[in-house]
Amino acid sequence: MNAAITQPATVSVIPVRRDMHFNLPVERAKNWHGQGTQVSHFFNALSLMFPAGERYFMDAVRHYRDRIDDPVLKKQVLGFIGQEAMHSREHVEYNELLQEHGLPTRKLDRQMWAVTGWMKRVLPHWMQLAHTVAVEHYTAMLAGLMLDDPxxxxxxxxxxxxxxxxxxxxxxxxxxxxxxxxEAVIKPGPARYLMRVGVFLLTTLTFWPVVFLLHTQLIRSDRYADHRVRGMWRVIKFLYGPRHGVFPRIAGQWLGFFRPGFHPWDHDNRHHLSRIEGIVAANSERRTLSIAHTDAG
Ligand SMILES: [Fe+2]
Ligand SMILES: [Fe+2]
Known part of the structure; x- marks a missing residue:
């Protein structure tokens, strides 16, 4: 792990909304990952959570937007909402590719919207925000892992x-x-800490079962998935393997969330952000090439 501990106050990253499109070949939607179909479906299960989940995060943060005075944080909120909206849009298209293969992604997406809709109706706003903070820590841990380890x-x-x-x-x-x-809108004190870590524990208890349910639904619906035992072994190795497994490597950051003074930038991995322009350039070239290809065809 090549990240350093830093003082959060020194980190002020303004997220930028980027209107990106990707060239995702439909014929590879079920089997695009180097580790085969079942690992592809692990990521596809995460993708299924995004359209409804990211809208829920956007709404949870948007609810408190008018209570924020800090002009930098106001800009960051705007960038956050813009980015999540773009992610949601791209993952709707991504999930539609799986539907084209006969996988029940529209049905699963409707179920996700029903769950998040119900949560919005019954959970208090502070809890929806704490839930967003918790899932954002999960996505940051998983994202950091993907960026750290090719x-x-x-x-x-x-x-x-x-x-x-x-x-x-x-x-x-x-x-x-x-x-x-x-931190800006909830009154500081022990109650705020307990609310944050309590919801994080609840999120841990619900997040992985939802991923597991979506993952197994995709595998069960995909009759061409890898041989069940071999494919499942690859997923287990991918998640729990001692060298490159997801869980052993996020354990430290997971625990870090329980520190009373925790801040997401304690794990300072800003060095990865210089890669964004390369992704933007590669995909605008890719898009130009595919448009040229379509025109020529
Ligand atoms: Fe996102
Ligand atoms: Fe996010």
Missing amino acids: VCLEGSEEGYRQVWLWHSLEETEHKAVSFDVW
Whole structure:
């Protein structure tokens, strides 16, 4: 891990809304990851959570926007909302590619909207914001992992690799925004700490079962998925493997959330953000090439 501990006050990243489009070949939608279908479907399950989930985060933060006085944080909130809107739009298109293969992504998406709609109706606004802070910490941990370790997406189809890198970079760029809103609008004190970590624990108990349910639905609906046992072994290695496994490597940052003085930029991985312009350039070239190709065809 090549990130350093820093003082949060020294970090002021303004997220930028980028109107990106990616070239995602439909024929690879079910099997784009270098580790095969079942690992592809792990990421596809995350993708299924985004359209409804990111709208929920945007609304949770938007609710408190008028209570923010700091002009920098106001700009960060605007960038956060803009980025999540773009992620949501691109993942709607991504999920539609899976539907074209006969996977029930529209049905699963409707279920996700029903769940987040219900949460918006029954949960108090502070809890929706704390939930957003918690899931944003999860996405920041997973995004940081993908950026730190090229093995995570090694051998993957390039368009899908690019969309996940773009999303990871922007999740990193805005990783502190909902947290800073939380700190700005919720009264400081022990209650605020307990609310933050309590909701984080609840989120941990619900986040992975939802991913697991979506993942198993996709695998069950995909009759061409890898041989069940071999494919499942690859997923287990991908998630729990001692060298490149997801869980062993996010454990430290997961625990870090419980420190009373925690801030997302304690894990300062800003050095990755210089890669964004490369992704933007690569995908505008890619788009120009595919438009030229279509015109020529
Ligand atoms: Fe996002
Ligand atoms: Fe996010």
